[in-house]
Amino acid sequence: MQRALRTIALVEKALACVLIVALLVAVIVQVVSRYVFSSPIPWTEEAARFLLIWMTLIAAAYVMSERLHVSVDIVVAKLGRRATAVVDTIATLIVVAGAAVLTVAGVTLMRDTAALSAPATSLPMPVVYAAGVVGFALIALHGIGNIVQNITDPESIPGGMDNLEKEGL
Numbered sequence: 001m002q003r004a005l006r007t008i009a010l011v012e013k014a015l016a017c018v019l020i021v022a023l024l025v026a027v028i029v030q031v032v033s034r035y036v037f038s039s040p041i042p043w044t045e046e047a048a049r050f051l052l053i054w055m056t057l058i059a060a061a062y063v064m065s066e067r068l069h070v071s072v073d074i075v076v077a078k079l080g081r082r083a084t085a086v087v088d089t090i091a092t093l094i095v096v097a098g099a100a101v102l103t104v105a106g107v108t109l110m111r112d113t114a115a116l117s118a119p120a121t122s123l124p125m126p127v128v129y130a131a132g133v134v135g136f137a138l139i140a141l142h143g144i145g146n147i148v149q150n151i152t153d154p155e156s157i158p159g160g161m162d163n164l165e166k167e168g169l
Contacts, residue, residue: 005065005142008138009065012059012065023048029041047121050131053131061135061139064095065145088150095140096147099139102132107133113125
């Protein structure tokens with residue numbers, strides 16, 4: 001399972017990089033067409049917005065796989081290995097539950113907007129809202145993987161007094 005999650009994380013990382021480059025290109029085209037040619041291209045702003053949404057959610061899933069989300073761990077840093085594992089598992093369970101709820105809500109939103117399309121790009125709106133479904137489902141999947149890792153290998157959890165002492169901090 002861990003190998004599959006690592007492969008998914010690598011795909012997420014590559015996809016986030018491609019999406020941010022595409023976003024940069026869309027913004028540059030918009031700026032050049034607007035300020036150099038005084039004739040803005042209507043679809044570039046909308047495309048940039050949709051690329052930003054997709055990039056953010058895919059990158060958030062990658063960050064979850066690497067356990068790099070912002071956290072306040074001043075109390076956890078004082079705990080031992082087992083207590084750190086328990087706190088991290090509870091926090092991750094909350095994240096997984098939230099991501100699951102948002103995944104289901106995203107599926108509902110996709111279904112409810114099936115007949116709509118974006119005004120400038122004519123892109124079907126379910127394609128845009130699929131970013132939430134995919135992103136939050138991946139976040140939940142990585143969260144479950146992190147919980148399994150907490151249970152099977154609590155020494156690998158970042159933070160905690162035992163890990164800080166190992167690192168010489």
